[in-house]
Amino acid sequence: MAEEERALLGSAGGDGGGGGGSPGSPRALPAVCDPRRLPHRLLVLALMCFLGFGGYFCYDNPAALQTQVQRDMMVNTAQFMALYAWYSWPNVVLCFFGGFLIDRVFGIRLGTIVFSVLVCVGQVIFALGALLNTFWVMDMGRFIFGIGGESLAVAQNTYAVSWFKGKELNLVFGLQLSMARIGSTVNMNIMGWIYSRVRDLLGYTGPSTLGLTLMIGGVTCLFSLTCALILAYLDKRAEKLLCKEQGKTGEVIKLTDVKDFSLSLWLIFVICVCYYAAIFPFIGLGKVFFIEKFKFSSEEASAINSIVYIISAPMSPVFGLLVDKLGKNIIWVLCAVITTLASHIMLAFTFWNPWIAMCLLGVAYSLLACALWPMVAFVVPEHQLGTAYGFMQSIQNLGLAIIAIAAGMILDTRGYLFLEVFFSACVCLSLIAVVMLYFVNHLTGGDLNWSAKKREKLQKVAATEMEEQERLRCQNEDDLAKLQPKADDFSLRNKYLSKLGAQMLVT
DSSP: OHHHHHHHTHHHHSSSSSGGGSTTSOOOOOGGGOTTSHHHHHHHHHHHHHHTHHHHHHHTHHHHTHHHHHHHHTOOHHHHHHHHHHHHTTHHHHTTTHHHIIIIIIOHHHHHHHHHHHHHHHHHHHHHHHHTTOHHHHHHHHHHHHHHHHHHHHHHHHHHHHHOOTHHHHHHHHHHHHHHHHHHHHHHHHHHHHHHHHHHHHTSOSHHHHHHHHHHHTHHHHHHHHHHHHHHHHHHHHHHHHTOOOOOOOOOOOGGGGGGOOHHHHHHHHHHHHHHHTTHHHHHHHHHHHHHHHOOOHHHHHHHHTHHHHHHHHHHHHHHHHHHHHBOHHHHHHHHHHHHHHHHHHHHHOOSOHHHHHHHHHHHHHHHHHHHGGGHHHHSOGGGHHHHHHHHHHHHHHHHHHHHHHHHHHHHHTOHHHHHHHHHHHHHHHHHHHHHHHHHHHHTTOSTTOBHHHHHHHHHHHHHHHHHHHHHHHHHHHHHHHHSOOOOHHHHHHHHHHHHTOOOOOO
């Protein structure tokens, strides 16, 4: 490491004198090894993106293997959906403390490794539960997996903020989200095939086949853990070479801030919970839905069930840029919710080609994420952002846990038609909340539906006013300083003597 430091500083220290050609003179580091150079930062970016790949791949393992899980473990749909609920339960609380654990307890490097290990351990226990034919062990595995999964996403974002700044940060976040969606897509399309290969190898189906399949899927978590270890080493190395501080989330969570939340923010929370309740549980149950209603094969059902994630991967950065350029967040959210409602109605009451509805759902899902989440920053002060986003994620996980179990019970007792009506009702509640938000924002003079140009213009005016206030403050301080009597040598000497307890001189 000392040699690397000398190499990094070589260009600064090797310009003087005639000894530049001596054998002991330091050489510049290769671009891929220099934390200041683009190739090295691209390597770090790749590791950041793959950091969450394993978690997102394994999150939807149950959805990709719904038929196999229910058949091999002999559970009903409500018990199957509990696998998603157990993932969400710990994050009802951990959303408030993930940033605290990274900032104050572990640090970003150790925290990332700890959360990655939890993801690996959770997936292994989940697979062992299947191997042992013990479903409650699978539930426990998903619970541990959930503890690490959401907190790992916080760590991933913290690394991004530490290594990338300004406009490039938006691109980094978009690439991380795209990689997460790729992980989900690969899972949907490959886990069924892996199950078939394991079945052919063992010669039978059952808990052992399911457990081995899930264990193979867990290799992706080990891959992400390896990325976490390498990333920790590179970040530690960059800290020494560049004398930079370890990244922190900067989150400040104060539960007492909840009482100050505006009506607009509470409506955003309602939109979030009701909308995502009609997305993730639907995807969790979608594969069998397409097999039973539209007579798709298992491979076709997996493909169409993953189209939401496939569309989201490239479209999320595009829609993020579009919303940044145009503004009008509420209108975009309204369009996304209406499109989602139309998709669920088409799936529930028609036999039209479901690819149409699912593609619309993928576009709407991508658009809503880009327009809804930034609105929180427009309605709360900066010092309350940590609490607001923590609360939003908390109630989202609470809603997903409850809705997942409810969806399983509805499907067991009423069937897919009633389930789709239930999802449509959730989207309708979200639509009502969006309309209410529009009018509340209009009546209170809020800025949620401003155009980007108007918001930028008013921000410039506010910045100019702040600069003028700062200039006047400095000018007032200078005027006051001029009014104060200047200290001459005689008065300074007396002040010094008084501190020593000596007798002061008298003129």
